[in-house]
Amino acid sequence: MIVGGGIMGLWAALKAERRGIDTILVEAERTGSGASGGLLGALMAHMPDRWNEKKQLQFDGLLSLEAEIAALEAETGLSAGYRRCGRxxxxxxAHLRPIAERHSREAETNWSQQGRAFAWxxxxxxxxxxxxxGEFSAAGLVHDLFAGRVSPRSLTATIRARLHQSGRVRLVEGVAAHRIDPLANRIVLADGSSIGFGSLLVAAGVGSFPLLEALGPTLPKPLGxxxxxxxxxxxxDLPDELPLLYLDGLYVVPHEGGLVAIGSTSENRYDEPFSTDGQLDALIAEARKLAPGLHEAEVVERWAGLRPKAIDRDPMVGPHPAHRHIHALTGGFKVSFGIAHLLADAALDxxxxxxxxxxxxxSLTHHVSVAGRQAGDEEFTEIR
Ligand SMILES: Cc1cc2nc3c(=O)[nH]c(=O)nc-3n(C[C@H](O)[C@H](O)[C@H](O)COP(=O)(O)OP(=O)(O)OC[C@H]3O[C@@H](n4cnc5c(N)ncnc54)[C@H](O)[C@@H]3O)c2cc1C
Structure with missing residues (x-):
């Protein structure tokens, strides 16, 4: 069973279906809600320097996503709005140029893999x-040919359509999982009913953290x-071939159909998680300066949501230390769309x-130990 049908839960459901696993997906609203119901869909790699296993994983995700989406589009006849558009x-x-040139040399090695090579x-x-x-590029520009974009809503709708086609994943939408009973192997739903499971994947975005915390141990800090x-x-109306633009946290992402997404604020403190305010107006104004072609563009939607950030920042995946049949698949924070398909495979394995x-x-084990260790309690010392 999977709880949560954002990008993480949907990939997990699809991958489970492809493995022939009987699956129920329980979604509080409609699949593709939560942070995955947003607008941006930038697919950008980490810098090509100081290579490590996390950068390799993200590279593998961004590379393999192309074929995953092509397969889905062929199966459904739908478009996920994917394009390796570059950035x-x-x-x-001036001081940024030699740094960028060093990254360019690193990319020649680190972004040249699996028969593909991408320039920086x-x-x-x-x-x-x-x-x-031109006013922003006094010292030139980086042209990254690895970056891409996908329409978050089109991708989740495509996976959903693919799940409907096969009918082998049961979607239970419009009711939240209220709590997990790890001993009876049941989730209790908000309407008081319950559903049994063999194994459970908790992929409920920010809603994952309270569900997992309630399983114990009692932690001094939230898991995320x-x-x-x-x-x-x-x-x-802009040319189709434009790359996305990125400057100091501001993203301008051209999408299909003459749409351009602008993002994003990053707010640790907020009173209203799902409303927009003057910070978004400021972002739009900056985007119009960066891309003068947006001066007359009509703003057709304003949107806000919550990214799931695990306590130790990296995604949170894998079995619960005390309940090995309950697994996490969350914490993708700002990069879920590029790696969710890989994380889903790892979780199912x-x-x-x-x-x-x-x-x-x-690993969930690691995050549990970090949440516990901050109390200085030896009970939470990590066992590897
Ligand atoms: C403004 C903004 C811009 C972003 N830009 C990008 C980007 O450019 N590229 C990128 O890769 N990522 C981006 N992200 C991050 C990305 O959107 C998230 O990391 C990703 O959507 C998280 O997916 P998820 O499936 O883990 O969680 P979610 O998408 O939040 O999905 C969780 C699902 O679980 C459901 N749920 C919650 N609680 C329960 C419960 N108790 N029972 C049942 N169901 C439940 C929710 O309704 C929801 O459908 C952005 C996020 C924001 C907010």
Whole structure:
């Protein structure tokens, strides 16, 4: 059974279906809700320098996503709005250029794998007129040819359609899991009913943390929390081949159908998680300066949601230390769309008893120990 049908839970349901596992997916609202119901869909790798196993995992995810989405689109006849569109990063200050050139050399090694090679080129001028405005690129620009974009809503709708086609995953929508009874192997739903499970994947975004915390041990700190993000969608007639733009946390992501997503704020403190405010207005104004082609663009949607951030920042996957048949699949924070399909495979492998093939810092066991250790309690010393 899977609780939560955002991008994590949906990939897990699809992968379970492909393995022939009988699956029920319980979703509080409608699949594709939560943070996965947002607008941005940037697929960007970490920097190509100082390579490590986390960067390799993300590289593998961003590379393999292309074929995963092509297969889904072929099966459903739908578009997920995916394109390896590349990214332009303006370099406003001279000291940034040698750093970018060093990254370019690192990319020649680290982004050249599995028969594919992706450049991180340092160029003097954008190949696309006024995209971005020249005033931001006094020292040139980086042209990253690995980055891509996907429409979050189209991708979740495509996976949902694929699940409906096969009918082998039972979707229970519109009712939240209230708590997990780990001894009776049941989840108790908000309407008072309950459903039994053999193994359980908790993929409920920020809703995962309280469900997992309630299983014990009692932790002095929460296992994770929601970081609010605001974004906007604009409508404008622009050429199809434009790359996404990135500058100091501001993303401008061209999508299909003349839509451009702008994001995102990153707010640790907020009173209203799902409403937008002046911070989004400021972001839109910055985007219009960076990309003058957006000056007259109509804002067609404003959106806010909560990213699931685990206590130790990395995703949170794998078996619960005390209840090995209950597994986490959450904590993707800002990068879930590029790696959810890989994390879902790793979680399903661990359900059938294989070791969790992910960096140790991704494991639920690790996050539980971090949440406990902050109290200085030896009981939470990590056993590896
Ligand atoms: C403004 C913004 C911009 C972002 N931009 C990007 C980006 O460009 N690229 C990227 O990769 N990521 C981005 N992210 C992050 C990404 O959206 C999230 O990491 C991802 O959507 C999390 O997916 P999830 O499936 O873990 O959780 P969610 O998408 O939150 O899904 C959880 C699901 O579980 C359901 N649920 C919750 N509690 C329960 C319960 N008790 N019982 C049953 N169901 C429950 C919810 O209704 C929801 O459908 C962005 C996030 C925000 C907010």
């Amino acid at each position: 332009l990063i303006p370099l406003p200050k 080129s340092v160029i003097d001028e954008s190949p696309f007129a006024d995209w971005p405005s 929390r929601g970081v609010k993000g605001q974004a906007a969608l604009m409508k404008v 661990s359900i059938v008893g294989k070791p969790l093939a992910l960096p140790h810092s991704f």
